[in-house]
Amino acid sequence: MATIKEVAKHAGLSVTTVSRYLNNHPYISDEKKEKIQKAMEALDYTPNAAATQLRSNKSYTIGIIVSRITNPYFSYLIDAIEQVVKPTPYHTLILQTYDDPKEEVRLLDMLKQRTIDGIIMCSIENDISLIKQYKQYGPIVVTGDISLKKSGLPVVATDQEEATYLAIKYLLDKGYTEIGYCTGGIFSKSKHGSSRKNGFIKALNEHHIELNDSRIYNNVHTIDDGFKLGRSILNSPKNEWPEVIFTSSDEVAISLIHTFIEAGVKVPGDIAVMGYDNQPLTSMIQVPLTTVSQPVQAIGEEAVHLLISLLNEESYEVNEDRLMLEIVERKSV
Amino acid sequence: MATIKEVAKHAGLSVTTVSRYLNNHPYISDEKKEKIQKAMEALDYTPNAAATQLRSNKSYTIGIIVSRITNPYFSYLIDAIEQVVKPTPYHTLILQTYDDPKEEVRLLDMLKQRTIDGIIMCSIENDISLIKQYKQYGPIVVTGDISLKKSGLPVVATDQEEATYLAIKYLLDKGYTEIGYCTGGIFSKSKHGSSRKNGFIKALNEHHIELNDSRIYNNVHTIDDGFKLGRSILNSPKNEWPEVIFTSSDEVAISLIHTFIEAGVKVPGDIAVMGYDNQPLTSMIQVPLTTVSQPVQAIGEEAVHLLISLLNEESYEVNEDRLMLEIVERKSV
DNA sequence: ATGAAAGCGCTAACAA
DNA sequence: TTGTTAGCGCTTTCAT
Numbered sequence A, B: 001m002a003t004i005k006e007v008a009k010h011a012g013l014s015v016t017t018v019s020r021y022l023n024n025h026p027y028i029s030d031e032k033k034e035k036i037q038k039a040m041e042a043l044d045y046t047p048n049a050a051a052t053q054l055r056s057n058k059s060y061t062i063g064i065i066v067s068r069i070t071n072p073y074f075s076y077l078i079d080a081i082e083q084v085v086k087p088t089p090y091h092t093l094i095l096q097t098y099d100d101p102k103e104e105v106r107l108l109d110m111l112k113q114r115t116i117d118g119i120i121m122c123s124i125e126n127d128i129s130l131i132k133q134y135k136q137y138g139p140i141v142v143t144g145d146i147s148l149k150k151s152g153l154p155v156v157a158t159d160q161e162e163a164t165y166l167a168i169k170y171l172l173d174k175g176y177t178e179i180g181y182c183t184g185g186i187f188s189k190s191k192h193g194s195s196r197k198n199g200f201i202k203a204l205n206e207h208h209i210e211l212n213d214s215r216i217y218n219n220v221h222t223i224d225d226g227f228k229l230g231r232s233i234l235n236s237p238k239n240e241w242p243e244v245i246f247t248s249s250d251e252v253a254i255s256l257i258h259t260f261i262e263a264g265v266k267v268p269g270d271i272a273v274m275g276y277d278n279q280p281l282t283s284m285i286q287v288p289l290t291t292v293s294q295p296v297q298a299i300g301e302e303a304v305h306l307l308i309s310l311l312n313e314e315s316y317e318v319n320e321d322r323l324m325l326e327i328v329e330r331k332s333v
Numbered sequence C: 001a002t003g004a005a006a007g008c009g010c011t012a013a014c015a016a
Numbered sequence D: 001t002t003g004t005t006a007g008c009g010c011t012t013t014c015a016t
Helices: A004-011 A015-022 A030-043 A049-056 A072-085 A101-112 A128-137 A146-151 A160-173 A194-206 A223-234 A250-262 A296-311 B004-011 B015-022 B030-043 B049-056 B072-085 B101-112 B128-137 B146-151 B160-173 B194-206 B223-234 B250-262 B296-311
Strands: A061-066 A091-096 A118-121 A140-145 A155-158 A179-182 A244-246 A272-274 A291-293 A326-328 B061-066 B091-096 B118-121 B140-145 B155-158 B179-182 B244-246 B272-274 B291-293 B326-328
Touching: A004 A015, A004 A030, A015 A030, A049 B049, A061 A072, A061 A101, A061 A296, A072 A091, A072 A250, A072 A296, A091 A101, A101 A118, A101 A128, A118 A296, A128 A140, A128 A146, A140 A146, A140 A160, A140 A296, A146 A155, A146 A160, A155 A296, A160 A179, A160 A194, A160 A244, A160 A272, A160 A291, A160 A326, A179 A194, A223 A250, A250 A272, B004 B015, B004 B030, B015 B030, B061 B072, B061 B101, B061 B296, B072 B091, B072 B250, B072 B296, B091 B101, B101 B118, B101 B128, B118 B296, B128 B140, B128 B146, B140 B146, B140 B160, B140 B296, B146 B155, B146 B160, B155 B296, B160 B179, B160 B194, B160 B244, B160 B272, B160 B291, B160 B326, B179 B194, B223 B250, B250 B272
Parallel strands: A061 A091, A061 A118, A118 A140, A140 A155, A179 A244, A244 A272, B061 B091, B061 B118, B118 B140, B140 B155, B179 B244, B244 B272
Antiparallel strands: A291 A326, B291 B326
């Protein structure tokens, strides 16, 4: 591969001038510009990214951390982010944790290594205080619940406690009292992401309903997890079934519904299911899904704007009005 | 940030020894090892990735090119790839073209810049001969139809012409003659990916059915594109409707079906729809989708094994037996 | 408007 | 087993 040195020699100029040309500096005569252009083409020159990074200490790369790319909530979020990043000089590096906190740390370390200049965290596995320690190495924007705001990190957040509270209230008002609660994490471990849990508990309390541990389903993330949970519920005595299951993700909701229908169990009727996310296909499944819609597009866009402002040491005011959750009533409840 | 120099000074050793430790070279006494370890911890040292790359001319990064991440075929393919890459020293860089050939070139250029060591192309926008020119900068594995084999590039491929031929024959045998054909590209422009088109034409010819241009739908990629196509068909006179639509992607098939059902049109009955990919949710939609299943997991795994072998200058025999397409009969046809 | 030269943090050939 | 040293390809003072 050709280097800047060879280009300079070919053009009969110094490396400095070529470098200036590369970086759009002023003070280069049009004549030389042309010479350089010609030399670069003749030698099929492309700047070596590592050298540029090493010298300038900028990677122009933004890390996007998600738990899994196959979850449409995340893939659409990433898509929204990429659209905004595209016209900027930045690139995007998509990183999956698969819900593993250790993996998340490994990814945060990339900030230290200068592989990435900044991070957008679309999912969070570790304690927020640990994440905050990495702020010294570059800006980190977190997305999630408004409770993250007190971390002091820049945040693009929705009110998930309130949304969950309203969702559970909606179920209670429909007359359901035996409510199953399905979470991606572990219910009893109160850490981040407990905002949805708090909303759930608040709604139950208001209706003087006691929390029933056997209705809490932990670590349910994927379509497959939904199948497994569905089968295990079907295998339990029918009088122990919840009347409705509130899930943390539409994918789980969809596979639950499918498992029930396949077994001849009516949804709703025998058992109802509520989703979370309002993913693209949720209106087109066997039983159109009642769910909580997340403003994916807005979250992604605001997060990038915020991060890039931080990278440029400018300020940016997140447009909170775009970040509203709402219940989408369809047929599964 | 601490550098290797500071670590060396702190440990009372030379940078060489520290570098050796970092790269697991032999010939370091345990005593020094410990000293280095301590110094690294004390200084919170992490190697600078750009410097390592520049010096060693290896990025340990594999580029994965897809057209769009929101398409489950691609997100599951990426997922399969990441699982195999994870235990290796390599990282993964996911790159979207959004079907834009120019963007694809920009991504291929990353090979030249040494941002990535090798590429897995999950989608292809440019002529294969153009892509082949980049081979000199690093190994490129392409996935797709077996017709790619004659390009001379390393390939992980399925027989899409045969699968499409069988699919169309299946439709013809069911008595459908007015078959709509929905493609992500442009039908008339015969370039790569025309293998499915060839299978389509072959099946029609065998049944002495003439190609009807008005039944060819070009540039239909996304869920939204499916909606638009569905509406435009509904707006045409009913006697001009195709009896069945063969699509290039389940997402398109699903949104077509949804559009039809919403309008009170029966699927199948008034109009049938066949998909391609066998994406995860296809069995759970309103009308379970008849489709062509692709061995996503196997394609991803074989592609990584092949690429990494190439990077290590070893040989690898792709297991072709895993790369079979098959028709999945459900209810939409 | 252009160039010489120092050095970013790391690896590896060579020496000891 | 350890150290000295010369770059990898680029950007950026500081001169002129």
